[in-house]
Amino acid sequence: MFSKDQIAGTLVNYYITCKREAWLYAHHIYPDQEDENMALGRVMAEIKEQNLQDFAFANLKFDKLSKERGHYLVTEYKKSLKNPEAGKMQLLFYLYVLKIGLKLKEVKGKLVSGKTVFLVDASEENLNMMKEILIDIEKLVNMPTAPKFEYKKICDNCAYRNYCM
Amino acid sequence: MQKNDRAHFILNSGRLRRQDNNIYFDKYDDEMSVVATKILPINAVDEIYILAKVDMDSYTMAFLADNNVLLHIFSPYQSFRGNFFPNTSNSVNKSGFVLLQQLRSFDDEIKRSYIAREITRAHILNDALNCKRHGVKFDTNPHISALEVAKTIPEIMAVEGSFQKLYYEEWNEIISNQKSFKFTVRSKRPPADKINSFISYVNTRIYNVCLSEIYKTELDPRIGFLHEPNYRSLSLHLDLAEIFKPILGDTLIFSMLNKKEITAKDFETNAGRIKFTNDAVQKIEMKMISKLTDQIEVGGQKLTWRQIIRREANRLKKCICENAPYEGFVYK
Numbered sequence: 232m233f234s235k236d237q238i239a240g241t242l243v244n245y246y247i248t249c250k251r252e253a254w255l256y257a258h259h260i261y262p263d264q265e266d267e268n269m270a271l272g273r274v275m276a277e278i279k280e281q282n283l284q285d286f287a288f289a290n291l292k293f294d295k296l297s298k299e300r301g302h303y304l305v306t307e308y309k310k311s312l313k314n315p316e317a318g319k320m321q322l323l324f325y326l327y328v329l330k331i332g333l334k335l336k337e338v339k340g341k342l343v344s345g346k347t348v349f350l351v352d353a354s355e356e357n358l359n360m361m362k363e364i365l366i367d368i369e370k371l372v373n374m375p376t377a378p379k380f381e382y383k384k385i386c387d388n389c390a391y392r393n394y395c396m
Numbered sequence: 397m398q399k400n401d402r403a404h405f406i407l408n409s410g411r412l413r414r415q416d417n418n419i420y421f422d423k424y425d426d427e428m429s430v431v432a433t434k435i436l437p438i439n440a441v442d443e444i445y446i447l448a449k450v451d452m453d454s455y456t457m458a459f460l461a462d463n464n465v466l467l468h469i470f471s472p473y474q475s476f477r478g479n480f481f482p483n484t485s486n487s488v489n490k491s492g493f494v495l496l497q498q499l500r501s502f503d504d505e506i507k508r509s510y511i512a513r514e515i516t517r518a519h520i521l522n523d524a525l526n527c528k529r530h531g532v533k534f535d536t537n538p539h540i541s542a543l544e545v546a547k548t549i550p551e552i553m554a555v556e557g558s559f560q561k562l563y564y565e566e567w568n569e570i571i572s573n574q575k576s577f578k579f580t581v582r583s584k585r586p587p588a589d590k591i592n593s594f595i596s597y598v599n600t601r602i603y604n605v606c607l608s609e610i611y612k613t614e615l616d617p618r619i620g621f622l623h624e625p626n627y628r629s630l631s632l633h634l635d636l637a638e639i640f641k642p643i644l645g646d647t648l649i650f651s652m653l654n655k656k657e658i659t660a661k662d663f664e665t666n667a668g669r670i671k672f673t674n675d676a677v678q679k680i681e682m683k684m685i686s687k688l689t690d691q692i693e694v695g696g697q698k699l700t701w702r703q704i705i706r707r708e709a710n711r712l713k714k715c716i717c718e719n720a721p722y723e724g725f726v727y728k
Binding site: 258259260261263264265376377393394395396 | 464491492493494612614695703706707710713714717718
């Protein structure tokens, strides 16, 4: 049985992108590690800015958590923003856990890719949406088999393509 | 896209050591003193084959583990001894779900014989295409129809065995040098003549390539479908290699013998056991690596042979996990 505390940021991101991908990832069926985008992502995680604290809370790993004037700021770095919705949701998930779990009062989120920056706000409305998404994820992951494969445009560049197609 | 093969071979005795964030190899002479040092760039190596006596410490092995480098260790007679498979936070081979599904598929007699039959079919077809390419006629129909009737694993094995015997008889027509490389009967442990020794060496290599590709997926190499896993430690890579032996191994043997790149001089005999000289190993490996890095178009993608093997492993995984139809790879 997969419980809600096992959900990590990547899973939320995958859930928004592709349900099948999320199911596979949750069952530890990992994408092709030699895929170019995977390799780039791994390098991105390695060469973060210096002196950034690797803050670990439960099974979350932020790229950066900094203390600003009067609030905390979570920053998430992405190689590209082809799918900004997924990145925003991942960030919102971090904010949700920090607000509900750690009971921090003021948390804000920032999504950075090159010169593009998105801000994510932990408003009441957003947090409620997140809560529903988490329930959905738990339902999806506890299904006995993966959702059926359907070809989409994103499949061409996915690291799971050798498995799915 | 990966173009060059990321395997490194160590043929001389020496010491493998970590210095800073890289791997160095010190070559020893007969008195164990260092005569040369070579750097192995860690980011350009995926697996290391050790065919000689090599010193190593745990510090080096931990570093290799962190970088997901797979070690294959061989005996002085070039038979496989084992491998060091790193288990680190970034190694992928950790899915309990896939292992469970693999065990269930193995226990399911219908599914197991289905997979075994598909693998054997691909093996027979690839062998036959090999013969056809060398201008030898070979009729596969009786074998394929016998395969369709075969229900149990021993029956499938029997079909494969009788086919393999006929296939090896055709080799005498393909190989031109009949004086030193006449094929009479397949013998193993130890191979009795030069041609058997050559087959054994090349097959071992393909087993290891398949094994390292299986380790990159979540499949467990201990549970094979065609080969009985009861009496040996690993068997899934033998199944996978059945498909690729004719394509990669046999063609390599034919071309190297017919072009006289390997002659009777490349073998050493010691107490009745035949082995290759280091020069010959080098020649074969050069050929093998260029073969493995050849790109072929499969399903709209340009893939190297290594990637095709992994794709095949992934298809097997999909069949195991989701009951997807599986069809063995046939190289047309």
